[in-house]
Amino acid sequence: MRLAPDALNALVELVLVLAVLAMAVKLLLLNVWRAWLFLFPTRVQLLPEASGETPPELVPWARRLQELGFVPLGAHVQKSRFQRGTRSHDFAHPGERAFATLYLSALGGPRLYLLTPLAGGGAVLTEGAPSSARVLFGLSRAGESVSVPPEVLLQTHRERLKGLAPGADFTSHGRLLAGRAWFQGPGQREIRRQSLPGLLWTLVALAMVAFLFVGGRTV
Secondary structure (H helix, E strand, C coil): CCCCHHHHHHHHHHHHHHHHHHHHHHHHHHHHHHHHHHHCHHHCEEEEECCCCCCCCCHHHHHHHHHCCCEEEEEEEEECCCCCCEEEEEEEECCCCEEEEEEECCCCCEEEEEEEEECCCCEEEEECCCCCCCCCCCCCCCCCCCCCCHHHHHHHHHHHHCCCCECCCCCHHHHHHHHHHHHHCCHHHHHHHHHHHHHHHHHHHHHHHHHHHHHCCCC
């Protein structure tokens, strides 16, 4: 049985419409949470979580931190709307006046950053992935190199703290407060920088849907 030309054209058009629609939906599912972050960077949530088991990829790093004198504090989750969140494991070293946070990047590699809240407000954040400026949500870039070893990162953090007045609360509660203050303040610019590609892809997906249902047919 052969289809009439008009029916065949209609079938081809339907297949193309469904393919484009499926692509648009996939783009939205992957990127809408990043678009939300770009528009509402202050909506980041830091929530405490039971420590549980440390992922095998992070165990050697956790041991090296403890050898340097860092004490485990537990875990927290960074999340926003439309996103499950990134689980991080926190440590503190009151003598070094620093928090250390371990987490797995989107590619499954270990990542580490040090954070020190300042007494007058603000914070010093030193992170160990040289190809990115800050650590947010486990996002990673193509070609990202291996994280800097903890002892090297700690030395760099010490240098950056010279002449500054760190805060005094290096408890698990203090860690949450420091993180929330970062995301409510200087971290907003970095959130928008990392979320911009997600916003652009979301706009592309919405444009595809609009074209299908508004401008895709001509008489």
